[in-house]
Amino acid sequence: MGEEMAAVAIAFVFSLFFYLLLTAGTGSILLWSKAELVVAVLFSAVVAVVAGKIYKGLGIRPSAKLLNPLRWLLLLIYAIGPLFFQMAKANLEVAYRVITGNIKPGIVKISPGLKTGLARTVLANSITLTPGTLTIDVDRKGNFYVHWIYVRDKKPKPGEICGSFAKWARLIGG
Amino acid sequence: MIWLVYLLIGIGMVFQALGSIALHRFPDVYTRLHGATKCTTFGSIFIYIGIMAYSAMLVLQGQINQVSLLAHTLIVMALVLITNSTGAHAISRAAYRSGIKPGLAVVDELRVAK
Known part of the structure; x- marks a missing residue:
């Protein structure tokens, strides 16, 4: 269970990072607008869950060293x-x-x-x-x-x- | 300044063209992949650096929102570097597994290993 959660967490961090990088400069909270931040977290969560399922299906264990x-x-x-x-x-x-x-x-x-x-x-x-x-x-x-x-x-x-x-x-x- | 952008994109195009000539001149799938991966990756990098130089130029002229163009190109560059070589690896491995032997090869350690 721990490994699966780690895989989901890694996917979440990476998709959040890329989403925020792509939408930088849209608003006033640091660099982002409120809506973008909410959407970023939502989408990253969806991506992370799906990626976790795919990792499990293929037997891939992403290393926590990536974080x-x-x-x-x-x-x-x-x-x-x-x-x-x-x-x-x-x-x-x-x-x-x-x-x-x-x-x-x-x-x-x-x-x-x-x-x-x-x-x-x-x-x-x-x-x-x-x-x-x-x-x-x-x-x-x-x-x-x-x-x-x-x-x-x-x-x-x-x-x-x-x-x-x-x-x-x-x-x-x- | 704009000439620097032209120069970078020009260099990129030369390498891209070399990549396509390699496809034409090399004898088999493995040697062709050399041309198709290295030259296109390097060519694309120069084109991306050209785009980044252009957006940096616009930012310096006061169009601050062009920063996003710079950031996007940087992400694309990183992803191309990773995916292009991974793709070449996948293609060559698939080709080897489906029985295509390297033409003109002087040594083939993979056949010994299998």
Whole structure:
């Protein structure tokens, strides 16, 4: 029961946050009008209950770590700093391969050793957004199967694929 | 100032165009996804930054209510970053599970694992 309530609470906080962000500047109570605040709470409650049912049906357990603002701050720093830089590099590399057609694709396996679902999600998404790599699958032991557009090494170490991202993922979701 | 907006949106469009050329030039679904996810994500980000620069410009000129445009674009950018890579992952995994093998692949660890 506790886990279900936590899932509903997480969904409620997130939908409330996004609703308030989208309607900021509509009134005089802080930034919102009275009607918007009432509607925000009502809609978030509905969304949270529905999301809770879906989570239960699919067997998903969202982590309460998502509610920690410090993790979000870290994620923000990570997204603006190292991730954005790597994305720029990734795009220049893919652009080069698009134009020259010089590719040597393959699927390689890396084992960064991440335990939590949140950390794995952050790392998998980062890998997909960065130089020539695309996460295809993650198994239960935490091995990542990555499609690499130019295979330089058939048995790569995690650092060759994701650089410092595994460290960041552990920091954000560990 | 408006030229900065044009420049950002222009860069975004170049990357978007590269993404569509990638679809045309690459041999199979996995390599095409590289073009379709990275280039379009990066291209969209530049277009969003352009929009944000434009709304910031309007705000500085005194149209305070344009702050909402800035906030909305920021939310869209965050959501695109998360959903685009998740979508690529879902498509590639579904493709692999339905039996499409990567063309020209020099190594395929996933087949070994299955």
